[in-house]
Amino acid sequence: xxxxIEKLLEKYYDGETTLEEEKDLRRFFLGGNxxxxxxxxxxxxxxFESAKEQQPSMGFxxxxxxxxxxxxxxxxxxxxxxxxxxxxxxxxLLVGFGGGWIYFRMQPGSPEVAHILGDTSSEIKKVLAxxxxxxxxxxxxxxxxxxxxxxxxxxxxITQLLINTLNFDPNINVRxxxxxxxxxxxxxPEVSEALIQSLGIQTDPNLQITLIEALVTxxxxxxxxxxxxxxxxxxxxxxxxxxxREGLGRLVTEEKSxx
Amino acid sequence: xxxxxxNQRILPVQGRLFRMAMLFLRSRVEAEDAMQDxxxxxxTNREQLxxxxxxxxxxxxxxxxxxxxxxxxxxxxxxxxxxLPDVQTGDASPYQQTEQADSxxxxxxxIGELPDQQKLVLHLRDxxxxxxxxxxxxxxxxxxxxxxxxxxxRLKLRENYVKxxxxxxxx
Numbered sequence: 158x159x160x161x162i163e164k165l166l167e168k169y170y171d172g173e174t175t176l177e178e179e180k181d182l183r184r185f186f187l188g189g190n191x192x193x194x195x196x197x198x199x200x201x202x203x204x205f206e207s208a209k210e211q212q213p214s215m216g217f218x219x220x221x222x223x224x225x226x227x228x229x230x231x232x233x234x235x236x237x238x239x240x241x242x243x244x245x246x247x248x249x250l251l252v253g254f255g256g257g258w259i260y261f262r263m264q265p266g267s268p269e270v271a272h273i274l275g276d277t278s279s280e281i282k283k284v285l286a287x288x289x290x291x292x293x294x295x296x297x298x299x300x301x302x303x304x305x306x307x308x309x310x311x312x313x314x315i316t317q318l319l320i321n322t323l324n325f326d327p328n329i330n331v332r333x334x335x336x337x338x339x340x341x342x343x344x345x346p347e348v349s350e351a352l353i354q355s356l357g358i359q360t361d362p363n364l365q366i367t368l369i370e371a372l373v374t375x376x377x378x379x380x381x382x383x384x385x386x387x388x389x390x391x392x393x394x395x396x397x398x399x400x401x402r403e404g405l406g407r408l409v410t411e412e413k414s415x416x
Numbered sequence: 417x418x419x420x421x422x423n424q425r426i427l428p429v430q431g432r433l434f435r436m437a438m439l440f441l442r443s444r445v446e447a448e449d450a451m452q453d454x455x456x457x458x459x460t461n462r463e464q465l466x467x468x469x470x471x472x473x474x475x476x477x478x479x480x481x482x483x484x485x486x487x488x489x490x491x492x493x494x495x496x497x498x499x500l501p502d503v504q505t506g507d508a509s510p511y512q513q514t515e516q517a518d519s520x521x522x523x524x525x526x527i528g529e530l531p532d533q534q535k536l537v538l539h540l541r542d543x544x545x546x547x548x549x550x551x552x553x554x555x556x557x558x559x560x561x562x563x564x565x566x567x568x569x570r571l572k573l574r575e576n577y578v579k580x581x582x583x584x585x586x587x
Contacts, residue, residue, distance in 0.1 A: 170574065172567030176545060197581065201573060204523035205542045213434040217448050224452065225459045226419055 159192060166198060285318045295328040302334040306341055316342055320351040329361055336364065340371045349377045356383050362394045369397075373404045381408055422462060426455060429472045432544055433479045439539045440483035442528055450486060454478045476554045480536065519581075526576045534569035541566055 165182055168174045174182070185191070186202040284293050284301040302322065305315050319342075322335040336355075342348050349372070356368045365387070372380040387393055387401040433454065437447035454475060458465065468474050527535060533555075540546045540554065548559045557565070 170567060170570050172563040172565075172570065176547060179542070179545070197578060198574075200519045200577065201523050201542075204520045207520055208435065208524075208543045211435050211438060212431050213448055213451060214444065217451070218430075221452055221455055222419070222423075224456060225422070 159195070162195065166195075282314065282318060285315075285322055295331055298322070298326065298328070298331045299334045302331065302338050306338055313345070313347075316345050316348065320347070320355075323351070323355050324358055329364065332359075332361075332364055333367060336367050336371065340375070343375050349375055349379070353377065353380050353383050356380070356387070362397045365393070365397045366400050369400050369404045373407055376408070376411060378408060378412060381405060384408070422459060425471050426458065426475070429475055432472075433475055435543065436476060436479050436536075436539065437483055439527070439535060440480075440487060440532070446486065450479060450482045453482050470553070473550070473553050480554070484532070522580060523573070523577065526573055526580070529576070530569055530572060534565055534572065537562055537565045538569040538573070542570075 162182070162185055165174060165178055169179065169182060183202050183206065186195075186199040187206060191199050284297055285305075302319065305319060316339070319335045319339050323332055323339060326332050326335065336352075339348050339352065352368055352372055352375075356365065356372070359365050359368060369384070369387075372384075384401045384405040388398050388405060390398070430451070433451050434447055437450040438444070441447050441450060457478065458471075458475060465471060465474075527538065530538065536555065537551060537557075540551050541548075546554070548562055551557070551562050552559050555562070
């Protein structure tokens with residue numbers, strides 16, 4: 158065996174071995190039981206074997222792929238010219254405006270705020286009309302109420318509508334707005350009457366307090382009875398009753414000082 | 417040829433190209449650089465690749481030329497750039513593994529010191545196990561010439577190794 162190997166080694170160093178024979182040599186020297194006198198030959202075969210395993214680093218292929226395949230970013234890159242950028246920006250703007258305009262036109266049902274702004278009191282009436290309540294939104298009605306401050310003076314129909322709103326609107330904010338609007342029309346005869354009446358109906362403490370304050374500032378002495386009822390009613394929130402008592406006191410003292 | 421087909425053909429050869437480049441340049445960074453160079457050139461000329469019957473032979477030839485060019489262009493820096501493996505010769509390591517690693521580094525250095533042609537032929541034959549016909553195709557040398565160069569390289573490597581290791585019984 159060893160003689161075979163020595164013969165093969167001789168051939169190897171002469172450059173005469175075939176690939177097959179070199180494989181045999183390699184197998185022998187990597188095998189482990191190499192006699193001492195041949196050991197010095199083993200090292201290079203060990204080296205050849207380990208050198209085979211050298212590979213480019215992990216990141217190499219991804220880096221290479223990025224270099225080989227740049228055309229993919231082509232269509233995007235073409236976008237970098239400033240002319241196309243501006244054009245793209247303008248196009249986006251146009252699409253935005255166009256979309257908004259179409260969206261605006263597509264909603265015929267809801268009464269538009271812009272409409273009310275430019276229109277007469279008839280529009281306000283339309284929005285506040287009792288039958289319209291399920292169709293209109295709360296904010297629409299608040300808008301209409303606010304609008305009535307400008308147009309509604311002296312229009313009894315509108316005052317009546319506001320009173321209706323104050324008493325029957327399902328939304329507390331609309332009722333509050335109507336209440337505040339009515340205070341502006343204090344010189345109309347039925348307003349203070351309506352406020353007193355409403356105070357008997359309302360259950361929301363917020364609105365009750367607003368009404369009490371309104372009646373006090375109007376110095377409406379006819380409200381005294383209503384105030385007393387509230388102050389005596391145990392079911393009503395404490396703060397409201399306190400407010401009623403306070404209002405009662407102020408109305409009474411004013412009455413005294415005026416007489 | 418699309419990228420996928422290109423990769424399919426070039427991936428199996430990549431390790432070999434890298435080791436070739438390492439053989440000459442002896443630095444991982446530079447070897448990868450050279451390899452990238454070659455692969456990029458192959459990719460840009462991919463239309464003509466169909467005409468070559470062996471992409472591998474072409475790539476090996478190219479990497480050899482690129483490496484030799486690189487060496488020529490900064491010949492003076494070659495020695496300083498060389499990535500010397502951290503040699504801890506002398507003290508016999510208690511572990512055979514480290515011993516083998518140490519002698520691997522020694523062989524690596526000794527091969528590096530061989531003349532370019534001997535280095536190349538030895539590497540192609542003993543590491544990559546190419547046949548003489550293939551080596552003939554890569555290098556343009558005749559088979560007889562290759563045998564002579566290979567013999568010289570093996571003997572020289574052996575001689576230097578024995579000298580370094582100070583073995584009592586030579587070959």
